[in-house]
Structures are given as C-alpha cells and as structure tokens.
Amino acid sequence: MIYLKNPQPNSSYMFILEEVFTEDDLKLIDEVVNEIGLEEAGVYANDDSPDLDKIRKTDIAWLEGSEKTEPIYQKIANMVRVANDNHFHWALDFVETLQYGEYKDGGHYNYHTDSPINAKDNINRKLSFSILLNDPSEYEGGELEIPTPNAGKMTIQKNCALFFPSYMPHRVCPVTSGVRKSLVGWAHGPNFV
Numbered sequence: 125m126i127y128l129k130n131p132q133p134n135s136s137y138m139f140i141l142e143e144v145f146t147e148d149d150l151k152l153i154d155e156v157v158n159e160i161g162l163e164e165a166g167v168y169a170n171d172d173s174p175d176l177d178k179i180r181k182t183d184i185a186w187l188e189g190s191e192k193t194e195p196i197y198q199k200i201a202n203m204v205r206v207a208n209d210n211h212f213h214w215a216l217d218f219v220e221t222l223q224y225g226e227y228k229d230g231g232h233y234n235y236h237t238d239s240p241i242n243a244k245d246n247i248n249r250k251l252s253f254s255i256l257l258n259d260p261s262e263y264e265g266g267e268l269e270i271p272t273p274n275a276g277k278m279t280i281q282k283n284c285a286l287f288f289p290s291y292m293p294h295r296v297c298p299v300t301s302g303v304r305k306s307l308v309g310w311a312h313g314p315n316f317v
Contacts, residue, residue, distance in 0.1 A: 137272055139211040139287040140280075141203055144255060149196060150283070153257065153307065156193060157224050160185045165225065167236070180233045182296075187222040187307075196222070204251065204311045207287040214250055216313040224257075227266050227296060227304040235271075238290035242315035249290040249310035256280045256306055263302030270294045 145153075162183040187193050200219055208216055227233075239249035254268060259282045267277040270292055277297065280286050288294070290310055 136211075137270065137288055137292060139207045141206065141285045141287075142281070143283055144203055144285045145196075145199065145283055149199065150257060152192070153187070153196060153224065156187055157185045160187070162226060165233075178234070179236075181227075181231045182233055183226045183228070183231075185224045187224055189221065193222075200253075200309060203253070203285055204287075207253070207285075208251065208311070211287070212251060212289075214313055214316075216250060216311045217247070218312050220249065220310045220312060222307055222309045225306050225308060227263075227299045227306075229299060229301055231266070231296075231304065232298040233296040235293050235295045237293055238310055241291045246315050247312055248315065250313045250316075251287055251311040252290040252292075252294075252308070253285050253287045253310075254280065254306055254308045255285045256282050256304075258282055258303070258305045263299050263304045265298050265300040266304035267297045268294060269297055 162185050165180055165182040165184040167180050187196065189197055197219070200222065204216065204219060208214060238252045242248065260266075260279050267279050268286065269277045270288060271294075272292075278286070296304070
C-alpha cells in the first residue's frame with residue numbers, strides 16, 4: 125500500500141459534521157427511497173461485467189432533486205459549504221444527484237476513487253461525502269476505509285457526514301450481518317490547477 129502525502133496542514137484529509145439531519149429528514153429520505161425502489165448498483169464502464177459482485181454489491185436509489193427532496197438538498201448544500209469553507213477551500217460549482225445505498229449481508233464496494241484528479245471536460249467530482257443513516261449497532265462490518273496513515277477503517281456514527289477528496293481511494297468493507305444504509309454525494313468543480 126502506498127500512502128499519499130497529505131496536502132492539509134492539520135494532517136487530515138477528512139472533515140466530519142455530526143447530527144446533520146433531523147428525524148423528519150431521515151423519515152423523508154426513507155419515504156422517497158420507498159417510492160423510488162432500489163436497484164442493483166453498477167460501476168462506471170463495468171456495469172455489464174460478469175464479476176460486478178466482486179467489485180461492488182450494493183442496492184441503490186438515486187434521489188433526484190424535486191420539490192419533495194428540496195429540504196434534503198438544501199441541507200446538503202449547506203453542509204458542503206461548511207466543509208469547504210472550513211477545510212478544503214476548493215472551487216465548487218454544484219452537487220450531483222444524491223445516491224442512497226443499502227449494503228446487506230455480503231454487501232461491499234472494493235477500493236475505488238470517485239473521480240480522477242482532473243477530468244477531460246474540466247468538470248469533475250472534487251469533494252465526496254458519505255452520511256450514515258442508521259446506527260452502526262444495526263449491522264456488522266461495513267466500515268468505510270480510506271488508506272491514509274491516520275485513518276484506515278472508520279465506523280462513522282449515525283447521522284454524521286464524512287467529507288473527503290473524490291480522488292482518494294476508499295472502500296466499504298463487507299457487511300457480515302444486518303443492513304448498512306447511507307447517503308452519498310459529490311460536489312463538482314473545475315479541475316485542480
């Protein structure tokens with residue numbers, strides 16, 4: 125494993141916000157997901173791979189922006205501003221459609237990045253975030269792992285948002301029992317210069 129040199133003076137690639145949603149917000153997310161339904165997740169350029177389960181095993185729903193989801197998107201936009209203003213200080217333009225995910229027994233997502241450092245079209249995912257929607261006591265395994273000297277496997281608490289650079293390799297370790305529920309997203313911006 126090769127560790128990357130940390131560009132942040134405080135030696136942290138990550139920024140965490142706690143208690144990000146109200147109980148009503150969490151109920152709204154559940155309601156929207158129940159209306160949409162879940163589908164098996166794919167991965168870029170490998171959606172028809174016969175080995176997809178070796179890469180990723182997750183059920184997802186895309187929470188499109190709508191009048192109903194507007195309160196969630198407003199809170200996400202505010203969270204991104206707080207994380208960026210307090211920690212990253214990057215040029216960001218918009219938040220991509222949010223993705224709800226459920227990792228059941230055996231569910232996982234192997235090491236991947238959410239974006240290259242610079243995209244060909246000069247618009248790419250720069251800041252990723254993951255929000256745990258249920259209590260870690262409801263499942264076993266499922267840690268988010270980011271291979272940095274001071275991070276490794278992390279069990280995020282319910283209703284906490286973890287922000288990290290989209291170019292950082294990370295994975296969700298296999299869930300061995302129960303169901304891990306999360307909401308993930310990405311803030312886009314111009315290429316790093």
